[in-house]
Amino acid sequence: MELYAQSAYELTRLLHSRQVSALEILESVLKRIEAVDGRPGTLDPGEFTEEDRRKVHAFITLTAERARAQAQEVDRKLAAGEDPGLLAGVPFTVKDIFCVQGTPSTAGSRILANFVAPYTATPVARMEAAGGVMVGKVNLDEFTYGSSNESSAFQPCPRNPWNPDRVPGGSSGGSTASVAAREVPLSLGSDTAGSIRQPAAFCGVVGMKPTYGRVSRYGMIAFGSSLDCPGPIARDVRDAALMLQVIAGQDHHDSTAAALEVPQYVALLEGGVKGMRIGLSPDYFRIAIPDIQTGEYALQPLPEAFSAAVHRAAAALADMGAEIIENVPMPNTRYGIPAYFVISRVEAASNLHRFDGVKYGYRTSQPVQDLRSLYRKSRAEGFGLQPKLRILMGMYVSAAQYSEQYYRRALQVRSLIRRDFEQAFDPQGEYRLDALLTPTTPTTAFGFGEVYGDTVLMQYADQLTVPANHAGVPGISIPAGFASDGMPIGIQFLGADFTEEKILRIARAYEIATQSEEWRKACPQERQ
Numbered sequence: 001m002e003l004y005a006q007s008a009y010e011l012t013r014l015l016h017s018r019q020v021s022a023l024e025i026l027e028s029v030l031k032r033i034e035a036v037d038g039r040p041g042t043l044d045p046g047e048f049t050e051e052d053r054r055k056v057h058a059f060i061t062l063t064a065e066r067a068r069a070q071a072q073e074v075d076r077k078l079a080a081g082e083d084p085g086l087l088a089g090v091p092f093t094v095k096d097i098f099c100v101q102g103t104p105s106t107a108g109s110r111i112l113a114n115f116v117a118p119y120t121a122t123p124v125a126r127m128e129a130a131g132g133v134m135v136g137k138v139n140l141d142e143f144t145y146g147s148s149n150e151s152s153a154f155q156p157c158p159r160n161p162w163n164p165d166r167v168p169g170g171s172s173g174g175s176t177a178s179v180a181a182r183e184v185p186l187s188l189g190s191d192t193a194g195s196i197r198q199p200a201a202f203c204g205v206v207g208m209k210p211t212y213g214r215v216s217r218y219g220m221i222a223f224g225s226s227l228d229c230p231g232p233i234a235r236d237v238r239d240a241a242l243m244l245q246v247i248a249g250q251d252h253h254d255s256t257a258a259a260l261e262v263p264q265y266v267a268l269l270e271g272g273v274k275g276m277r278i279g280l281s282p283d284y285f286r287i288a289i290p291d292i293q294t295g296e297y298a299l300q301p302l303p304e305a306f307s308a309a310v311h312r313a314a315a316a317l318a319d320m321g322a323e324i325i326e327n328v329p330m331p332n333t334r335y336g337i338p339a340y341f342v343i344s345r346v347e348a349a350s351n352l353h354r355f356d357g358v359k360y361g362y363r364t365s366q367p368v369q370d371l372r373s374l375y376r377k378s379r380a381e382g383f384g385l386q387p388k389l390r391i392l393m394g395m396y397v398s399a400a401q402y403s404e405q406y407y408r409r410a411l412q413v414r415s416l417i418r419r420d421f422e423q424a425f426d427p428q429g430e431y432r433l434d435a436l437l438t439p440t441t442p443t444t445a446f447g448f449g450e451v452y453g454d455t456v457l458m459q460y461a462d463q464l465t466v467p468a469n470h471a472g473v474p475g476i477s478i479p480a481g482f483a484s485d486g487m488p489i490g491i492q493f494l495g496a497d498f499t500e501e502k503i504l505r506i507a508r509a510y511e512i513a514t515q516s517e518e519w520r521k522a523c524p525q526e527r528q
Contacts (some may be wrong), residue, residue, distance in 0.1 A: 001045040001290065001452065002028060002032075002181070003020060003024065003025050003028035003029070004028045004029045004031070004032040005182050005184055007185055007234075007235060007236055007238065008087065008090040008185040008186050008234065008239040008242055008514065009171070009236075009238050009239055009242055009266075011025055011089060011185065012086070012087065012088055012089065012090060012172055012242075013134055013482075013505050014140055015074075015078070015088055015141055015246070016083075016088070018292075018390055019396075020068075020069075021069045021075050021089075022071035022072070022078075022084075022087075022088065022089030022131075023033035023068065023072060023075060023496075024073045024132075024402050025071070025090075026067055026068060026071040026091055026135070027092065027145060028091075029091040029135060029183065029184060030064055030067075030135070032181075032182060032183050033059070033062065033136075033183045033239070034045060036055065036056050036161075036183065037055060037056045037057060037059055037178075037183060037301075037317055038051065038052060038055025038057050038086065038203035038307065039052070039055075039154070039156070040055070040059040040060055040061065040153070040154075041056070041059070041060050041064060041139045041152060041154030041155055041156060041157060041158075043110055043153060043154060045155040047154055048156060049129065050364070051390060052156050052476055053154075053159070053164055053174065054164050055164070056158060056159055056161055056164075056177050056178075056181045056183070057139065057156040057157060057173045058093070058138045058158050058175075058177045058178035058181065059093075059136050059137070059138055059139065059174070059178070060096050060104070060106060060108070060136075060137050060138065060139050060140060060154050060174070060181060061096070061103060061104050061136050061137040061264075062135065062136040063103060063134060063135060063136050064135065064136075065131045066102075066103075066134065067134060067136075068089065068132065068133045069502065070128065070132075070133045070232060071089060071133050073137075074088050074089045074131050074133070075089075076392075077131075078300075083280065083501070084131040085129065085130035085132075085246075086130045086131070086133030086242060086245060086246050087127055087130040087131050087132035087186075087243070087246055088130070089131060089133060089135045090131070090132050090133065090185060091132075091133070091134075091135045091180075091184045091185065091186075092127060092132050092134055092184050092185070092186040092187055092188065092243075093135060093136055093137070093138045093174070093175060093178045093183070093184050093186075093187040093188070094124055094134060094135070094136075094137050094138065094175075094187070094188045095137075095171075095172050095175045095187065095189045095190055095222075096108060096137040096138060096139065096140055096174070097140055097143075097144055097171075097190050097220055097221050098104050098121040098123065098124050098188060098190075098219055098220050098221075098230070098295060099117035099118075099119060099120060099121050099136075099219040099220075099221070100117055100120050100122075100124050100134065101117055101119050101120045101138065101371070102116065102117070102122065103116065103117060103135070103137060103275070104116055104117075104137070104154050104210070104389075104475055105117040105221070105319055106137075106142070106153075106154065106223045107142065107143045107144075108139060108140045108141060108142040108143065108144075108151075108152040108153055108154060109142045109143055109153050109172075109382065109383065109387065109509070110153045110362055110381070110382050110383075110384070110440075111357075111362040111378075111382030111383055112221075112245070112355070112360075112361045112362070113361075113362060113380070114361065114362065115360050115361050117219075117232060120219060120258075120348055120508045121216075121218060121220055121230075122216040122218040122219055122247075122251045122253060122254065123188055123215055123216060123219075123220075123230045123247040124188060124219065125219075126246050126247050127186075127188065127243070127246055127247060130246045131158045132186070133245070135183075135184060138158070138177075138178050138187065139152050139154055139157055139158050139173065139174035139175055139370075140152060140170065140171045140172060140173065140175075140193050141170040141171035141173070141386070142384045142386055142387060143221070143223055143348070143352070143386070143387055144172075144190060144192055144195055144223045145171070145172035145223070145348070145386035145387060145390060146169075146170045146171055146283075146386060146452075146458065147169060147170045147171070147193075147194075147195075147198060147451075147458050147459065147461040147462055148167040148169065148170045148173070148446070148448075148451065148452055148461075148470050149170040149171065149173030149199075150167060150168065150170075150448065150449075150452040151169055151170075151384060151385070151386045153266065153384055154218060157173075158173045158174045158177040158498040159177065159302060159448075159493070160177065160180075160202060160203060160381055160445050160487075161180045161181040161203065161436025161524035162180070162203065162204060162445070162486070162487055162488060163445070163486065165447055165448065166202075166444075166445040166446065166447055166448070166487060167202070167416075167446060167447070167448060168180075168199050168203050168445065169198045169199025169200075169201070169202035169445060169461075169512065170195060170198070170199055171190070171192075171199075172187075172189030172190060172191070172196050172199050172200075172233065173199045173202075173203075175187035175188065175189040175196075175199070175233045175318065176189070176196075176199040176200050176202070176203040176205055176233055177199075177203060178208065178270070178275075179205045179207050179233050179234060179235055180235075180526060181202055181434070182235075184525075185234060185235060185239055186232065186233065186239060186243050186342050187232075187234075188222075188230060188231075188232070188233070188243075188247070189207065189230070189231060189232075189233045190220060190226065190228055190229065190230050190231070191207075191209035191229045191230075191231055191311065191469065192223050192224050192227045192228050192229070192344065192465070192469060193226075193227065193340055193344065193462040193466040193469055194209075194232055194440075194461075194462040194465025194466055194468075194469070195407050195462075196208065196209050196229075196231050196233060196477075197440050197465045197475060197476070197477035197490070197492060198437040198440065198441055198461060198462055198465055198477075200233060200440070200477045200478075200490060201440035201441045201488065201490025202441065202444065202445035202479050202487070202488065202490075203445070204346065204383070204479045204486065204488030204490075204524075205231070205233060205234065205235055205479065206230050206232075206234045206235065206236060206237055206239070206240045206476065206477065206478050206479070206507070207231070207233045207240075207453070207476070207477045208231045208233075208240050208244065208475070208476040208477075208500070208504075209229050209231050209465075209468060209469070209474060209476075210229055210231050210244060210473045210474050210500055211229075211472060211473060211474045211497050211499075211500065212226075212227075212229055212256070212260070212472035213256050213257055213258035213472075213499045214229075214244075214257075214258060214260075214474070214498065214500065215231060215244075215247050215248050215249075215257070216230070216249075216251035216253065216254040216257040217230060217248075217252075217256065217257070218251055218253035218254040218257075219230075219253075220312070222347075222351040222449055223347070223348055223351065224342065224343065224344040224347040224348060224351075225347055225351065226343070227340075227343070227344060227347070227469045227470070228348060229469070230247065231244070232244050232247070233362070235475055236380050236511060237253035237269070237476075237478060237504060237507045237508040237511050238269060238358040238472050239509065240267065240476070240504070241265040241266050241269050241504045241508075242265075242266050244265055244500060244504075245262065245264070245265045245266055246263045248433060248500075251369070252367065257316055258498070259260075260498060263267070263500070263501045264399060264499055265504055267506060269504055269508045270500045270505075270508065271400045271505050272320060272321065272505070272509055273317050273320050273321055273322040273357050273505065273506050273509045274320065274321030274322070274323075274324045275321060275322075276313065276323070276435070277316075277322070277323045277325055277377070277432055277433050277434050277463070277508065278322050278323070278324055278325065278327060278433065278434060278437050278493075278506065278524050279324075279325045279326075279328035279424060279431055279433040279435070279436045280311075280314060280318055280324065280326050280327070280352070280436075280437055280438075281327075281328040281329065281330040281333070281424075281438065282309065282327060283329065283330040283331060283333040283334065284330065284436075284439060284464055285301060285302050285303065285310075285439070285444045286298070286299045286300060286301050286302060287300045287460060287463055288300075288333075288463070289460060291337065296433075297334060299334075301447050302439055302442050303442075303443070303483070305483045305484065305489060306312075306439040306441075306442065306483075306489060307372065307439065308353075308482075309439065309480040309481055309491055310436030310437055310438065310439055310478070310491055312481075313437060313480055313491050314437055316402050316510060316513040316514065317437075317474060317506065317509065317510060317513070319513070320509055320513060322506075325395075325431055325433060328424050328431050329420070330420045330424065330467070331414040331420065332413065332417045332419075332420050332467075333417070333463075333464075333467050334463075335413045335417065336417060336463060336466040336467045336470060336488045337460055337462065337463050337466060338410070338413070339368065339411075339413040339414050339417070339470060340408040340462075340466050340470070341393070341396050341410075341459065342406050342407055342409075342410035343407070343410050343411065343414065343470075344390075344446050345390045345393040345394035346397060346398045348387070348390040348391070348393070348394055348396045349391045349393075349394025349395050349398070349480075350394070352387055352391055355377050355379065355382065355383075356373060356374075356378065356379065357377075357378025357379065357382070358371075358374070358375075361382065362364050362378060362382035363503070364377035364378045364381050364382075365377050379488075380498045383512035384477060386455075386480075389455065397426065399419030408457055413470075414470045414471075417467050417470040417471055418470065418471040418472070420467075420471075421436075421467075421468075421471045421473050421494070421496070424436060424494070425473075425496035430510055433496075434495070434502050434506070435494060435495050435499075435502060435503050435506050436493070436494040436495075436497070437491065437492070437493055438491070438492045438494065439489075439490070439491060439492065440464060440465065440466055440477040440490035440491060441459070441461060441464060441465075441490060442460070442461070442463065442464065442486035442490040444483045444488065444489065445487050445488075446461075460515075464492065465477075465492070468494050471499065473494055473495060473496060473497055474494070474495050474497075474499065474500050474503060475493065475494045475495070475503070476492065476493050476503050476507050477491070477492045478488040478490065478491060478492075478493075478507045478510065478511065480510075480521070481517075481519045482519055491510075493506050493507055
């Protein structure tokens, strides 16, 4: 097997046994990127070619020379008998919502296209300190606003490695595409409504949203500050556990980072599921879309392939000793998207105020008469459609005359969603769950242009993932086979606060139980 196709765990084993060097691993990855990725996203892409439509286009910035210097340092430490770290020699990509010192940190937006970060985000710094080799910054929906990666100001935008006519999902689509296409074994993403887990499901990889506060947000350009969670993207659960081990923990730069000991996730991974209680909720087997005329919800069952994948997983886990608890009520799941529409946009509008054309980033070249004119023209030219829509809606629903009707009510709904999870996981309660098992998405990856432009419909791609962001609980999406259209299906395990080790164990158990199944042998088309 080529080095680029090896897992992070296996690469560290090969490196420590001196079978390969960090530079050899890196060169294998760089050749793979050259072969499958195509040209990086730019602000002025020109005409799209047929070749563009076949490539992955995960990257905005490739940092090959920086990566070579890091790989050389890993090799030097090994030769000197020094500890090179848990991720020694492992190449990884970073969603371009994280600042990395000396690199463009764009958030996928024109307004930050010329911004070179003066410092490095804590999760990235920890990966590099652990010997990880950062090969570049990958594309995303502008400021993470989207579920398909089509809204990036940097085009061509990423394409799904399983079918380049399909989107990779979003907003961490560049991260999941780079992992699925075997360009790197690991990527750092962020999850605000499912932005790690939804594209992970679409691209057939593992994506984890940790508990809010488990991983520092320092250096991550904010969208919804009460919802954003950095997290790992990998090709298997063991790699995700290895990466979480490195990036989790308290950070004096971030007051919301939890001051809790980080468990040994990798060491606990093979504990099995015997005696664990895993729940199924009927509220996660249907999508509730409101009728804008009547306000009533229309309940639509998920396609059979998605519910079947969950039930197959439940049966496999039951065979391994888990107890499956059915009919766990999660009645407020259906309100997750409406509440998210309000809360996230209020927070987005607040966070976007800092981009004004004065301190950093894009500034209009047009003549201006005063400071207000500078703000108006810089923001009008620098922001794309999605940031503008969020600013307008956020300002509207937080205005004094409407905040009681919308914002306060959305916060109350968030509390109800949180209560659903508390009752499901309460060790003294009726259900006493160790995890909730659900589908990750209601569909497979959709085609380019099929949903983009319909903000409401696009948002409902996240209905099954956003409740975990409201509640702050951890969740992991893992591959669970393929639908009839040949695209990956994901299933999701959700847990109580700071129980990442449990859901990783369960996900790993399912991975082991299905490792010999035929669908596990599949690789993205034309990218083997």
